[in-house]
Amino acid sequence: MDCGAYRQIFGNKMRHLRQEQGITQEQLAESIGKTTEHISFLERGERSPSFEVILEIAKALNVSVSHLMNIDQPDDYSETLNTLIAAPVAPSLVDPVEEPITTKDERISDVERLSSAFEGIREMQKLADEYGIHDILQDNGGKVLQVLILLGLRISPGREGNDAIDADGNEYELKTLNRALNKNAGVTTHHHLNKDILHKYRSVKAWYIAIYEGIELIEIYKVYPSILEEKFQEWEKKLENQDSINNPKIPMRLVRQGELMYSKYTNSPKQTKLDI
Template identity: 60%
Template sequence: MSFGKYEEAKQLFGDRVQTLRKERGITQEQLAESINKSVEHISYIERGERAPSFETILDIAEALKVSVPYLMNVTPQVEISTNFITDLQTPVVPPSLVQPVEEPVNTTKERRSDLERLQTALEAIQELQNLANEYGINDVFQDNGGKVLQVLILLGLRISPGREGNDAVDAEGNEYELKTINKLLSRSVTTHHHLNLDILAKYRAVKAWYIAVYEGILLKAVYKIDPSSLETKFGYWESRILGGMESINNPKIPLGLIEKEGEQVYPKQDNQPTQGKLPIE
């Protein structure tokens, strides 16, 4: 697919979403809330300025109560590749749009300086990894390991050995579900790629959930929430599984629900965080 056709495909899909949304009397705010995205994200899609992920396409189809093929039934003015969804997510930039580099980006001196900075950073990362090992995190770059380490230290927890995901345990052996979210990218907490009844039972059995909310790499808040406060979600997921689904692909918990039902344990009102600093209590 050429770059021009790719841009047209995005616009056609955005028009299709907007048309179906308005036909059903749904506002952008309502659609955004139903798929746990921001209103700005929906607006970008409808204006053809952002290509949705396949997961978002599935969520939009479900929210609009249409099938994915029906949602994707756009009417282009030009022929569009049969690999529409793949092309929609991965635009190809034509070589003609890329300006050739006439000289090196960095001088030898600049590259040497960058290498020295990199070496210093790697030494610090190795020290960070050594600390992470003590908390049961084998790779600070995997599964938000660095953020998880920060939250574990704040809460006085360790990763629970032999358990799946970011399960944590305190000194008394109580188990917790630990999640992180970057609210610049999403307004919902992801759970499990293949949620089944066994995992759901574990979600209900932990002492509490801790949800750490980030903006980029800056920790903004940590919420503690009792599993009973999430029972509306748990019950709905359970009904879907019992209704014939072997598992559910990564159901989400809206950040708004966490903020409403959870107890903010960091920062406390008299202990506001500063950039890069954590409180010692």
């Protein structure tokens, strides 16, 4: 069996485990710090996962790496499927379906709804372009746009990730966290954090960390690097013996030591200067 076939088997197993737990591609992507498109590529067998991604996927799906990578032997669900294919149920044993689960009219209606929704998305993208976000459907672009507008920031040109600047040119690190995925999850940093990235983390004016519940913004905290220094020192010590660290997290106890800039319950964001 060639590599492409094994990639497809891995993708099928990954998709089955994800769907079995009721996790969407977007949720899985956010939990491992990848894009939804990347998850889709993996599940279709069009891309090979790195070792680091395999570890993150296994953790997110709450399975062992050996179980996730056991692609030589079919799982129980594959055997069940093969049984059903080999011995289909006789039509006389089941009640006929009165109508399709999704009718043609319903499909047309959904297409029209999607078309209508995209008109709003296109308008939102025009606004996002003004803030330096070129795809609001990728990498939490819509959420980042919301944070930028509330705080009066813009994406910093030529910088990696979601770095932002204010009217005075001060630079900030932007992070979003969806607590609906994991109430106790820390804030994702970087999948290959090295000494250069750590230096950048220390040198920004502050970190803005937005806490979401699904798509609903709950809070935004302004966290100065001095608050995060204990984690920076911990990572720095690890980097003495290795080139990079795979996605270290910032605990919420440190985030909440920062200044509360926005709360859903007060709805009064503290903005920086808006005229850039």
